[in-house]
Amino acid sequence: MGLNLESKKAIVAEVSAQVANAQTIVVAEYRGIEVGDLTVLRAKARQSGVYLRVLRNTLARRAVADTAFAVLADQMTGPLIYGISSDPVAAAKVLNDFAKGNEKLVLKAGAYAGKALDKAGVQALASIPSREELLARLLGVMKAPVSGFAVALGALAKQREAAAA
Numbered sequence: 001m002g003l004n005l006e007s008k009k010a011i012v013a014e015v016s017a018q019v020a021n022a023q024t025i026v027v028a029e030y031r032g033i034e035v036g037d038l039t040v041l042r043a044k045a046r047q048s049g050v051y052l053r054v055l056r057n058t059l060a061r062r063a064v065a066d067t068a069f070a071v072l073a074d075q076m077t078g079p080l081i082y083g084i085s086s087d088p089v090a091a092a093k094v095l096n097d098f099a100k101g102n103e104k105l106v107l108k109a110g111a112y113a114g115k116a117l118d119k120a121g122v123q124a125l126a127s128i129p130s131r132e133e134l135l136a137r138l139l140g141v142m143k144a145p146v147s148g149f150a151v152a153l154g155a156l157a158k159q160r161e162a163a164a165a
Helices: 005-020 035-048 057-064 068-075 090-101 119-126 131-164
Strands: 024-029 051-054 080-085 106-112 115-117
Touching (some): 005 057, 005 080, 024 068, 024 090, 035 051, 035 080, 035 090, 057 068, 057 080, 068 106, 068 115, 080 090, 090 106, 090 119, 115 119
Antiparallel strands (some): 024 080, 024 106, 051 080, 106 115
16 A cells, blocks of 8 residues: 555655754665564664664655765665664664674665765674763773772872881
8 A cells, every 4th residue: 555645745754853863874675574573673773772664765765865864865775674873883783783693684885974885884883882882981991090099099098007006
């Protein structure tokens, strides 16, 4: 059953709103994926804050027209699932991780910062640590000198107490 004009306009408006806040879009072919596997992928995407949707390519092209993601228009052919995220690596990470365990999901292309990415580019983007991982590493690096200083200060205090006694 086809979509009527109002439904198409609503879909384009919804996707355009997601694209306006996005930093990354990743597209992948999903031909032959079972419904249960697609449900698992959607759950992972939701947890990561990724907008994941199967779209008609003509509607997707309209949604990205006149944006930095218009470079993807040439890649929008075939049965595609679109991952859109405001986190630069989240969409690439979710789809790439799922594709590793399910050969029926094939990464096709992506776009980040106005540049088109091929499959290798999407995989490279997915290998970058997420924002949360980077913040945790930074906190660990910042915390190490402080804790080392506290230990040294404690040892110095004990040493002075022993010398005073």
